[in-house]
Amino acid sequence: MTTTIPLLHDNHNHVSLYAAFSSCIDISRSAPDAALALLRGLPEDRLSVVRGWKSFELPMTSEELSSLPPIILINFSLHGFVVSDSGVPFLETTVPEVASMRNDQAWCEANVPPIFAAYCGLAGLDAKKLGEYIDRMLPLGIGSSDEMTVPTIQALDVCSSSPYDKRLNYWVAPALYEKMDIARRGLVSGIKLFLDGAVGSRSAAIEGPWIGPGKAMFTYADDVLLAILRRAGAYGTGLSAHAIGELAIEQALSAIEVAVREGARFRTIRLEHVQYIDVNQARRAKDLGIVLSMQPNFTSDSIDYTDRLTESYLKRNNPFRMLIDEVGFEPGRDMLFGSDGMPDGIAYAATQALFPAYPSQRLSLDELVAGYGTAKGVSGTVTLDIDDTERRVSVSGTSPVRLAP
Ligand SMILES: [Zn+2]
Numbered sequence: 001m002t003t004t005i006p007l008l009h010d011n012h013n014h015v016s017l018y019a020a021f022s023s024c025i026d027i028s029r030s031a032p033d034a035a036l037a038l039l040r041g042l043p044e045d046r047l048s049v050v051r052g053w054k055s056f057e058l059p060m061t062s063e064e065l066s067s068l069p070p071i072i073l074i075n076f077s078l079h080g081f082v083v084s085d086s087g088v089p090f091l092e093t094t095v096p097e098v099a100s101m102r103n104d105q106a107w108c109e110a111n112v113p114p115i116f117a118a119y120c121g122l123a124g125l126d127a128k129k130l131g132e133y134i135d136r137m138l139p140l141g142i143g144s145s146d147e148m149t150v151p152t153i154q155a156l157d158v159c160s161s162s163p164y165d166k167r168l169n170y171w172v173a174p175a176l177y178e179k180m181d182i183a184r185r186g187l188v189s190g191i192k193l194f195l196d197g198a199v200g201s202r203s204a205a206i207e208g209p210w211i212g213p214g215k216a217m218f219t220y221a222d223d224v225l226l227a228i229l230r231r232a233g234a235y236g237t238g239l240s241a242h243a244i245g246e247l248a249i250e251q252a253l254s255a256i257e258v259a260v261r262e263g264a265r266f267r268t269i270r271l272e273h274v275q276y277i278d279v280n281q282a283r284r285a286k287d288l289g290i291v292l293s294m295q296p297n298f299t300s301d302s303i304d305y306t307d308r309l310t311e312s313y314l315k316r317n318n319p320f321r322m323l324i325d326e327v328g329f330e331p332g333r334d335m336l337f338g339s340d341g342m343p344d345g346i347a348y349a350a351t352q353a354l355f356p357a358y359p360s361q362r363l364s365l366d367e368l369v370a371g372y373g374t375a376k377g378v379s380g381t382v383t384l385d386i387d388d389t390e391r392r393v394s395v396s397g398t399s400p401v402r403l404a405p
Pocket residue numbers: 012013014148340
């Protein structure tokens with residue numbers, strides 16, 4: 001069956017980072033043996049930035065890291081990286097802090113924005129790479145995006161001075177916001193915090209137990225988070241917080257409840273991912289007027305992470321039916337959808353929405369489209385091919401795109 005939908009807005013992506021990465025080697029689609037052969041053949045005289053590393057498919061031993069050419073290998077989830085021994089001196093000259101703290105997982109989880117800035121600096125970003133990356137999303141059904149962690153002021157300037165500015169909403173880490181002048185502050189939708197790790201790096205703040213290694217990683221102690229919210233509540237901007245595990249969601253809700261009661265005000269409050277939110281937390285979020293910004297793409301974590309998550313967590317992931325039917329969240333109003341760039345485009349999200357592992361994760365196509373929303377600054381239509389037998393959705397065509405005047 002085919003159906004036509006509008007060109008959509010991706011409410012959660014990392015546009016400048018992925019644009020910078022576009023000149024990097026991506027091993028996410030390579031078989032482990034092929035990926036390793038490729039890594040071994042990289043140049044010896046400079047640092048190669050390699051993305052798309054799946055640590056569960058290609059574990060890196062210290063022997064391996066001592067024999068490889070200079071590389072930084074960035075986890076598919078963007079949380080976590082390793083550097084080959086020969087790559088360390090390159091990192092020490094360009095991003096000394098990241099180089100010295102690289103083996104401290106807690107530091108790395110607590111410092112995602114500076115690490116993104118390091119990735120962006122190492123890979124390099126310019127207007128051409130930015131435009132090409134955003135245009136590559138058009139045939140995938142995406143016309144505009146929220147850029148969830150603008151890595152540096154230079155990256156903000158590249159984005160905001162380009163013709164693609166109309167198609168981007170910007171979010172920045174609190175430290176970067178504080179460094180920005182009034183004019184730049186006026187360009188951003190709000191500040192973005194990371195509260196916990198990710199399932200991909202076995203560091204999401206779930207109670208557990210994990211199968212195999214795993215540890216709930218928090219960026220902030222409760223009182224530190226509250227202090228940040230008190231301060232940010234006077235900026236007159238929005239707030240967004242990455243919270244995957246139920247413990248991180250709990251920390252976010254408790255801090256927001258206190259800060260708001262004390263008078264902190266935000267243009268909007270979004271919680272990102274909230275994959276393991278429960279019904280009581282959902283009700284509290286609803287009462288606080290919080291927008292849930294979720295990724296139907298990650299419904300497939302319930303299939304991909306049977307090596308680390310118990311059945312109870314596989315089943316609790318992305319409980320869209322509970323959120324919509326029981327608690328009353330409404331896609332497009334207080335529930336937004338995005339991709340996190342894993343992968344880009346609407347096809348994978350639509351596949352996961354219509355054909356999930358668990359019925360509790362199902363979204364109708366109308367709900368999916370409403371949660372993404374129509375693209376801004378550009379318009380067009382996308383034809384989807386829905387294959388009920390293969391349980392898969394693909395994009396079979398897009399109309400010519402019109403730019404907003
Ligand atoms: Zn993200």
